[in-house]
Amino acid sequence: MRTTVGIIGAGPAGLLLARLLHNAGIDSVVLESRDRGYVEQRQRAGILEQGTVDVLRAAGAGARMDREGLRHDGIELRFARRRHRIDFPALTGGRSVMVYAQTEVCKDLIALQLKEGGPLLFEAEALAVEGADTGSPRVRFRHEGREDVLECAYVVGCDGFWGVARKAVPEELTQVFERTYPFGWLGILADVPPSHDELVYARHDRGFALLSMRSPVVSRLYLQVPEGTDAESWSDEAIWDELERRFETDDDWRLARGPITAKSVTPMRSHVHEPMRHGRLFLAGDAAHIVPPTGAKGLNLAVGDVVTFARALEHRRDTGSDALLDAYSATCLRRVWQAERFSYEMTTLLHRPPGATPFEDRIQLARLERLASARAAEQDLAEGYTGFALE
Ligand code: RFL
Ligand code: PHB
Numbered sequence: 001m002r003t004t005v006g007i008i009g010a011g012p013a014g015l016l017l018a019r020l021l022h023n024a025g026i027d028s029v030v031l032e033s034r035d036r037g038y039v040e041q042r043q044r045a046g047i048l049e050q051g052t053v054d055v056l057r058a059a060g061a062g063a064r065m066d067r068e069g070l071r072h073d074g075i076e077l078r079f080a081r082r083r084h085r086i087d088f089p090a091l092t093g094g095r096s097v098m099v100y101a102q103t104e105v106c107k108d109l110i111a112l113q114l115k116e117g118g119p120l121l122f123e124a125e126a127l128a129v130e131g132a133d134t135g136s137p138r139v140r141f142r143h144e145g146r147e148d149v150l151e152c153a154y155v156v157g158c159d160g161f162w163g164v165a166r167k168a169v170p171e172e173l174t175q176v177f178e179r180t181y182p183f184g185w186l187g188i189l190a191d192v193p194p195s196h197d198e199l200v201y202a203r204h205d206r207g208f209a210l211l212s213m214r215s216p217v218v219s220r221l222y223l224q225v226p227e228g229t230d231a232e233s234w235s236d237e238a239i240w241d242e243l244e245r246r247f248e249t250d251d252d253w254r255l256a257r258g259p260i261t262a263k264s265v266t267p268m269r270s271h272v273h274e275p276m277r278h279g280r281l282f283l284a285g286d287a288a289h290i291v292p293p294t295g296a297k298g299l300n301l302a303v304g305d306v307v308t309f310a311r312a313l314e315h316r317r318d319t320g321s322d323a324l325l326d327a328y329s330a331t332c333l334r335r336v337w338q339a340e341r342f343s344y345e346m347t348t349l350l351h352r353p354p355g356a357t358p359f360e361d362r363i364q365l366a367r368l369e370r371l372a373s374a375r376a377a378e379q380d381l382a383e384g385y386t387g388f389a390l391e
Helices: 010-021 036-040 050-058 063-068 087-091 102-114 235-244 298-319 324-349 358-373 377-385
Strands: 002-008 026-032 046-051 069-073 074-079 083-085 098-099 124-130 137-144 146-157 175-190 199-203 210-214 216-228 260-274 281-283
Touching: 002 074, 002 137, 010 026, 010 102, 010 281, 010 298, 026 124, 026 137, 046 050, 046 298, 050 063, 050 298, 063 102, 074 358, 083 087, 083 358, 083 377, 087 377, 098 210, 124 146, 146 298, 199 324, 199 358, 210 235, 216 235, 216 324, 216 377, 235 260, 260 324, 324 358, 324 377, 358 377
Parallel strands: 002 026, 002 146, 074 199, 146 281
Antiparallel strands: 046 098, 069 098, 074 083, 124 137, 137 146, 175 216, 175 260, 199 210, 210 216
């Protein structure tokens, strides 16, 4: 098999890249190790930045999102039994975010790709990227029990944190920046209308909690739990009891309970792999960087990377210049590090690390007080949350 752009991975990064290239008249082949059902059901992100929404619309993939997505103009910070709303449009000159699940973004992009785009192979596992630093890189992969080779002009590794593409960058050229956190998130889906019409990020002495949603009738909630916690060790009743405690307020706000339909634990890490390019191999999305989910940035960063790559390749086709492809890694990393900083700050603002001292507790509360009383602090959060501009 031969193609212009070999794409490894059909998560949001790989699927959107295939769509952008198709729209630009550039052919690609997508290899995805899992089956379609798995990719479409994998519960993950829920928040799309304004810029991501604009990109999906411009790519012709925004119709259902515009019908079913929920536009959100703010979030609530909850701490010391108090509530403080951050008003995004007022603080950012009109920007907002969209609640539309990653599962739905993937379903929409898969349907479009299968209908209009180039080959998208499920259960096709990339084994290795070879010849990244030559003019003709290849992906070795296994599909339907057979090994095959995809010959490419470019390879884009969109294969997530556990993928193989990153391994093709020689170690001596690689720098990894990493931080793991001593806690994770226990996430649930529940068949109950969300108890608030916007997301609630709660800081509590017992740990962080988040109220989010998937639709007007499905809630998505998270609890900070110790690293390595087994989701099954939490009964449904214990989860609701703990959520209730961490969301407590002085007013009459109440958390509505309902049947829990999914339960899982996510570890938290920050990770950046530099550079994001080696020869004709480019890394995009979680393959190159991970953020803790507190800032809702992961999917949005993946979108930024593939938009940057697609533009750079179009530029090369239209002008013959490699300048934008050469700048890919540096261009992406500037935005990646702003998102890393934002996600780190949101995480340390709201989580209670094991062994936190009374001094650290007071500093955390003072940071939240500052957000509740100074427009400059609120504005910084609102700008970060609604998203850093693409260059
Ligand atoms: P993905 O989605 O991991 O997709 C990678 C794909 O590559 C496939 N793959 C391979 N295919 C072929 N050959 C191989 N050798 C392969 N190895 C792997 C995998 O099967 C998979 O289909 O990476 P991508 O596309 O870069 O997308 C990144 C996002 O998925 C991720 O950043 C977000 O989900 C992070 N995230 C959030 N991001 C947001 O922007 N907003 C949020 O609100 C948000 N909430 C979250 C999150 C992530 C979470 N978890 C579970 C980590 C909440 C949670 C709980
Ligand atoms: C989600 O709805 O899954 C979600 C929302 C906001 C976050 C993280 C996850 O910061």
